[in-house]
Amino acid sequence: MKIFTVVICSVMLIAAFALAENVQNNGESMMTINGGSRGEVPFPHEKHQQVLGDCNHCHNIFPQEAGAIEKLNADGTLSSKQVMNQCKGCHKTLKDAGKTTGPTKCGDCHIRKD
């Protein structure tokens, strides 16, 4: 009886850890940016914060608020693809310099809708 309880508890503990790790990898650290007709853009925000250090590589054109890009796109403060061109521009500059960088092709940023 005692052994049985220990086994059940261990299994539950392992399941709980597996679940927590899954949330860490797929949930919390990945943002999703609305990419319009071309499909949404998964964006690792934390990774950029760590690698780039300076927040103003991006937040020079939109504030540090959820939904800021869509709001500024809607009222015309940001022009179409302005944020996208900032993302792509940095990735391309680093690529040309032979440094570790992010995607520069449409399909490597956007996930096409079905």
Ligand code: HEC
């Ligand atoms: C490579 C680009 C980039 C860099 C660098 C960056 N951010 Fe962001 N940040 C974004 C994007 C994109 C969003 C989403 C905006 C939206 O929802 O419209 C965002 C949203 C946010 C938000 C609101 C959403 C949330 O997570 O609560 C905060 C706060 C934020 N950033 C803080 C920071 C800080 C602090 C730094 C610097 C340490 C930083 N960001 C660096 C691109 C960046």
Ligand code: HEC
């Ligand atoms: C580095 C990542 C990245 C790459 C590469 C990229 N995009 Fe984007 N794209 C984004 C982001 C982020 C947005 C949303 C922010 C914005 O509109 O500026 C976006 C927005 C868009 C939009 C919506 C614009 C609007 O105003 O409705 C279209 C359409 C689009 N992209 C098409 C493309 C095409 C076509 C390519 C390839 C030639 C491409 N994108 C390459 C990240 C990327």
Ligand code: HEC
């Ligand atoms: C100022 C430079 C800069 C800007 C702006 C920038 N990135 Fe990046 N991005 C990087 C660098 C550097 C890496 C490589 C990070 C690494 O793997 O060490 C990267 C990596 C990535 C990756 C791949 C991450 C991985 O785990 O392989 C994606 C996706 C990405 N960026 C999307 C975006 C999007 C979307 C935006 C705009 C909202 C953006 N980036 C803006 C510099 C930038």
